Amino acid sequence: MLDGRFEDKQRSHRACDVAIKLLHNATLSNPSNLVQWARGFFIGTFWLETSDTVQKPGDFMTPRRPLSHIRVLDFGQYLAGPLVGMMLADMGAEVIRIDPPGGPRLKSPATDMLSRGKASLVLDLKSKEGLATALGLCRRSDVVIDNFRPGVMKRLGLGPDDLRAVNPGIITLSLPGFASRDPDLADVAAWEAVIAATTGQFTDMGLNRQLMGINPSFTPLPLASAYGAAFGAMSVLFALAARGRNGGDHIEVPLASALLEGLVYNTQQIQDYPNRYRSPREVELNRREAAGLPMDLSFDDLSEFLDPFYRTYMCADGRGFYVVCVDIVGHGQRALRTLGLGDLAESLPDFNAYLDQKDWPDEWALRNYPVGDRDRKMVSDAMKAAFLKRPSYEWEELFGAAKAPGTAQRHTKEWLSDPHALASGLILEVDDPRYGKMRQMGNVAWIGDDGLAAKKQGGPTLDDARPRLKAILSESPRTPSKSQSASGWLDGVKVVDLTNAIAGPTIGSTLARFGADITLVQPVEPSADPWNSVVFGMHAQRGKKSVLLNLKTAEGKVALRKLLSDADVVTMNGTDMQRDRLGLSPDELKEINPRLILVQLDAFGGPLRGPKSDHLGYDDLAQAATGVMLRFGGSMETPEEHAHFGTIDVLTGFCACVSLGAALVRREETGRGGIARASLAAAGNLIQSLFMYDYDGRGPFDEPSGRESRGWGPFYHCYQASDGWMFFAAPEDQRKALADVRDLKDLVDVPDDQLTAALAARFAKQKVDHWVQTFAGTSSAAVALSSLQETHEASLTKESEGPIDLRDSTFRVIRHDRHPSGRWVDLVAPNAVRPERGVITVPNPLPKYGTHTREVLGRLGYDADAIDALLVAGVAGESWSEKYLPE
Numbered sequence: 001m002l003d004g005r006f007e008d009k010q011r012s013h014r015a016c017d018v019a020i021k022l023l024h025n026a027t028l029s030n031p032s033n034l035v036q037w038a039r040g041f042f043i044g045t046f047w048l049e050t051s052d053t054v055q056k057p058g059d060f061m062t063p064r065r066p067l068s069h070i071r072v073l074d075f076g077q078y079l080a081g082p083l084v085g086m087m088l089a090d091m092g093a094e095v096i097r098i099d100p101p102g103g104p105r106l107k108s109p110a111t112d113m114l115s116r117g118k119a120s121l122v123l124d125l126k127s128k129e130g131l132a133t134a135l136g137l138c139r140r141s142d143v144v145i146d147n148f149r150p151g152v153m154k155r156l157g158l159g160p161d162d163l164r165a166v167n168p169g170i171i172t173l174s175l176p177g178f179a180s181r182d183p184d185l186a187d188v189a190a191w192e193a194v195i196a197a198t199t200g201q202f203t204d205m206g207l208n209r210q211l212m213g214i215n216p217s218f219t220p221l222p223l224a225s226a227y228g229a230a231f232g233a234m235s236v237l238f239a240l241a242a243r244g245r246n247g248g249d250h251i252e253v254p255l256a257s258a259l260l261e262g263l264v265y266n267t268q269q270i271q272d273y274p275n276r277y278r279s280p281r282e283v284e285l286n287r288r289e290a291a292g293l294p295m296d297l298s299f300d301d302l303s304e305f306l307d308p309f310y311r312t313y314m315c316a317d318g319r320g321f322y323v324v325c326v327d328i329v330g331h332g333q334r335a336l337r338t339l340g341l342g343d344l345a346e347s348l349p350d351f352n353a354y355l356d357q358k359d360w361p362d363e364w365a366l367r368n369y370p371v372g373d374r375d376r377k378m379v380s381d382a383m384k385a386a387f388l389k390r391p392s393y394e395w396e397e398l399f400g401a402a403k404a405p406g407t408a409q410r411h412t413k414e415w416l417s418d419p420h421a422l423a424s425g426l427i428l429e430v431d432d433p434r435y436g437k438m439r440q441m442g443n444v445a446w447i448g449d450d451g452l453a454a455k456k457q458g459g460p461t462l463d464d465a466r467p468r469l470k471a472i473l474s475e476s477p478r479t480p481s482k483s484q485s486a487s488g489w490l491d492g493v494k495v496v497d498l499t500n501a502i503a504g505p506t507i508g509s510t511l512a513r514f515g516a517d518i519t520l521v522q523p524v525e526p527s528a529d530p531w532n533s534v535v536f537g538m539h540a541q542r543g544k545k546s547v548l549l550n551l552k553t554a555e556g557k558v559a560l561r562k563l564l565s566d567a568d569v570v571t572m573n574g575t576d577m578q579r580d581r582l583g584l585s586p587d588e589l590k591e592i593n594p595r596l597i598l599v600q601l602d603a604f605g606g607p608l609r610g611p612k613s614d615h616l617g618y619d620d621l622a623q624a625a626t627g628v629m630l631r632f633g634g635s636m637e638t639p640e641e642h643a644h645f646g647t648i649d650v651l652t653g654f655c656a657c658v659s660l661g662a663a664l665v666r667r668e669e670t671g672r673g674g675i676a677r678a679s680l681a682a683a684g685n686l687i688q689s690l691f692m693y694d695y696d697g698r699g700p701f702d703e704p705s706g707r708e709s710r711g712w713g714p715f716y717h718c719y720q721a722s723d724g725w726m727f728f729a730a731p732e733d734q735r736k737a738l739a740d741v742r743d744l745k746d747l748v749d750v751p752d753d754q755l756t757a758a759l760a761a762r763f764a765k766q767k768v769d770h771w772v773q774t775f776a777g778t779s780s781a782a783v784a785l786s787s788l789q790e791t792h793e794a795s796l797t798k799e800s801e802g803p804i805d806l807r808d809s810t811f812r813v814i815r816h817d818r819h820p821s822g823r824w825v826d827l828v829a830p831n832a833v834r835p836e837r838g839v840i841t842v843p844n845p846l847p848k849y850g851t852h853t854r855e856v857l858g859r860l861g862y863d864a865d866a867i868d869a870l871l872v873a874g875v876a877g878e879s880w881s882e883k884y885l886p887e
Contacts, residue, residue, distance in 0.1 A: 065092025083229035089117030150180035237661025412627030424606030425454030448675030488515020504573030505540035506653025512543025543843025548877035626684035634706025
């Protein structure tokens with residue numbers, strides 16, 4: 001049969017060899033995989049080895065995608081729930097969107113994008129017939145998603161207990177705005193901006209706005225839904241991978257909890273934080289606060305407080321070019337040489353950044369952020385003049401080739417038609433039945449060998465699921481796992497972490513909460529300064545053991561290979577070129593360990609190769625390239641980074657966990673490893689998902705932008721009450737929301753262009769709490785504008801006070817007052833994911849880098865003499881500095 005099926009016998013035999021080897025591994029680890037593996041994987045392996053043509057569903061040659069054996073029911077509306085469903089559909093899951101009569105609640109072209117790859121079914125869940133159909137589907141599905149207020153699904157007869165009664169193995173995911181156990185917030189109408197306002201996203205937002213005295217400031221970026229969707233998708237997939245051990249599970253991901261975790265670096269506090277790590281803007285902010293000076297700087301004034309290697313420069317074509325070449329050894333020099341400023345690069349001080357400041361031979365070092373006061377203006381002026389000599393697109397090519405991180409500033413509309421975005425699959429062109437050819441955000445997580453990851457069809461019509469419904473309901477119900485244990489979803493999973501900065505390390509620290517065993521491998525000589533590695537590492541490196549190895553040596557590579565031969569997962573942040581230099585190419589991974597999963601994230605990678613796939617980049621560069629900075633700042637002349645640190649970095653780490661989850665689910669079925677991927681640019685798409693689409697005839701990209709924005713029309717707006725700021729949200733039944741309130745009903749007929757001012761005058765007459773109570777229990781909401789600092793203080797718990805309940809409120813911040821640094825450190829608790837059965841642990845703080853070098857090498861079979869020899873030769877190391885945090 002094989003000879004008749006395939007013309008190329010060699011490729012067929014190669015497919016057989018790979019399949020048999022992986023079948024052996026899969027059945028050794030889990031014999032119950034045999035039947036599913038034999039039925040599904042051989043087909044998928046032969047397909048990948050022999051054909052590029054998609055056959056019709058049901059054909060022998062239909063390719064097996066990572067999640068093609070998973071069925072998902074998506075009851076979600078608006079954004080967070082549909083985003084989870086889209087992520088799973090993008091990796092091959094069969095996703096059925098369940099809509100109420102009248103169709104999706106979000107009346108926007110974004111709904112078509114969110115619906116890609118899904119079938120759609122309209123059900124009246126309040127009717128007996130609709131409920132019976134829904135329960136019949138649940139009996140034959142693996143996952144159910146909702147993002148209603150707490151208790152809604154239970155009242156409909158579709159709560160977690162109801163669904164487990166018909167399908168004990170089902171994974172249910174709920175994405176409420178606030179935690180169901182939060183006595184103060186659970187019942188609040190949790191619109192996106194209500195969540196942001198309550199958490200503190202609109203207050204003191206970014207150093208620029210604080211120094212300019214602009215507060216509050218509104219942004220339409222749906223950060224809570226983006227972070228929550230990533231947490232939701234990863235938790236569903238981790239629970240599926242562990243279902244054979246744990247059985248079914250119910251998972252709650254409060255979007256506000258996810259938002260606070262996403263903004264962790266804007267809430268992190270360190271006792272007696274050394275001034276050497278404060279940026280010039282932070283120093284000026286502290287100076288003005290201490291002296292009681294006004295916060296009244298202009299945007300032009302702020303340029304004097306920007307680091308030369310961390311800012312936007314104007315180019316010859318009038319477009320800004322953003323540079324992030326700080327705190328990594330060699331990046332500053334590369335930027336200067338690319339600009340033709342090689343002599344300047346050679347003249348600037350450069351020395352060990354891990355010395356205490358009192359021991360520095362000069363006032364600053366090129367490898368240590370920030371540039372000192374003495375040279376900041378001189379370096380900035382030289383770079384300003386150099387950038388004006390070429391247009392931005394030329395600088396983009398030159399910086400990319402030189403491996404110096406930088407990118408041109410773009411508007412979102414420009415990014416949607418950018419040649420690299422389209423070529424790489426970061427932006428997809430689909431044929432939509434309503435809007436024609438539509439450009440929209442691509443995958444946010446994908447598997448490297450999934451050839452269909454960047455090939456999408458348009459959104460479905462509303463009755464697409466009807467032809468499938470009868471066939472699905474005639475299937476046998478899902479067979480539950482016999483095991484019903486309570487353990488971490490990733491218990492026993494061994495991870496080797498090769499990452500640095502924020503996005504990459506976020507993967508490992510996230511996996512640690514689910515029980516994974518993480519070994520962090522860093523170089524003997526640090527490539528990043530302690531601000532990047534130690535300060536950020538206090539959060540991003542939690543839950544890990546640390547070993548220092550020189551992977552540029554043959555002996556270091558041997559030690560790494562030993563680690564990988566016994567690992568399940570290896571993580572790295574870098575381009576394909578960097579990956580292959582590490583010896584982690586797809587072929588080498590298979591040779592080392594066929595079950596090994598590489599989690600790779602980079603700056604501009606997508607499912608396909610594009611002209612900028614090997615360009616280096618960081619969070620702010622993804623913001624600049626995808627339109628976030630121009631959206632936030634308001635124009636090409638006034639670009640601003642969103643928040644202060646980590647907006648996209650952290651999200652990218654979460655998205656990489658989504659791709660890992662899919663790889664683990666696939667490995668559970670097939671025994672195969674592979675490469676799980678995510679990128680900063682893809683996460684930049686995700687935080688703009690409400691408007692990341694374009695087509696002929698689309699309206700203008702006129703969402704609220706700029707520092708003076710206070711809202712999106714009169715019914716979704718920041719207002720000042722008599723005692724402080726609040727946010728008012730009534731996006732549905734807008735006029736009725738006024739008519740039902742005695743103090744506002746006379747404003748029902750006020751024209752829209754006058755209503756914002758009229759509401760501002762009326763809201764100013766009463767205190768915030770009056771308006772909060774007025775709208776309590778309705779589909780509208782008024783909430784006080786909190787700040788991240790207020791949220792931090794109100795939810796702070798000391799580690800030394802005993803076990804911490806991660807579910808008792810929406811927000812929780814832990815003061816690690818037994819931290820190995822000798823300082824207390826405040827970090828957001830890992831409480832965005834709240835399973836009923838899966839166990840979540842608070843990861844331990846990271847001790848000094850290199851603390852576990854001897855332990856890890858001993859575990860690999862090196863005796864004490866061999867370890868000493870490796871240390872003497874510089875192949876291994878035990879420390880970067882005398883102190884945990886150099887001062």
